[in-house]
Amino acid sequence: MTKFLLSLHVLAAIIAIGPVTVAASMFPPSARQALAEPGSERAVSTVRLLHRICRVYAGIGIAVPVLGFATASAMGVMGDPWLIVSVVLTVLAAIVLVVLVLPRQEAVLEGLGTEGADVEGAAGGTATVTDRKATVQLAMFTGVFNLLWTVVTVLMIVRPGSTTGA
Template sequence: MEKLLLAAHVLAGILFVGPVAVTASLFPRYAPLAAGSGDPGLRDAGVAAVLHRVTRSYGVIALVVPLIGLLLAGVQGRVGEIWITVAMVLTAVAGGLLALRIAPTQREALDSPDDGSRLRTLGAMTGVFNLLWAAVVVLMVVRPGAS
């Protein structure tokens, strides 16, 4: 059971969190700018809308990752270990950032394009989101304080 849960946890992380990291990171590149805000480059509102939809839907589906992780930690008897607690806090912060800031800001950028300042902020938030997940992965590998 433990190996099955571990495989499901890793696979879910790759298949569900990975796409969110990619689509959220790509969104600012394709999101529209207000008219007269400089070179539009490769901006495409249709592509940005798809990226937003994938970010939102895979963000919801990615909730399975920490759920499987908690189940796995329970099966392994590791729920009280500090690295699990830190990983869960970082996961909650990343999820909150995605749900409360990144996805709504993407929607705002689609609904009312600005001069790009919102997209720069969005890029920074997405970078923090991705760094949080990178920290969680490092915790899963290094497991500081594991018994």
């Protein structure tokens, strides 16, 4: 049963998290292109599609920690430090995606349809999304999201202190 759960967990991570990381990484340059070409429906459609991929696969991505907890429980490693760190980093990645990446993508999309859209900043202030700065900031948050998932992946492979000798 453990191998089956582990297989599902890994497949869910590949199928759900992979598309989010790729689409989120492609979003800022695509948005910059759409901002540089006002009225280009093709460029705007690409940005809309990338945002939709991020939203849909973020929802599907909930299966990754659910299957991860089931796998960890079956393996008897729930209290291992590498797993606890992985869980904390996974929560941080989810927060970055839901609080910092997706809302900014939505604001950029709104900005493409009008003169600009307001995006809520971390300090509570708002900024208008009509320039490169918004996409650069979005790229930074996307990079943080991707880095967090990279560290989680390495921890899952290396598993410090594991008895598998990995």
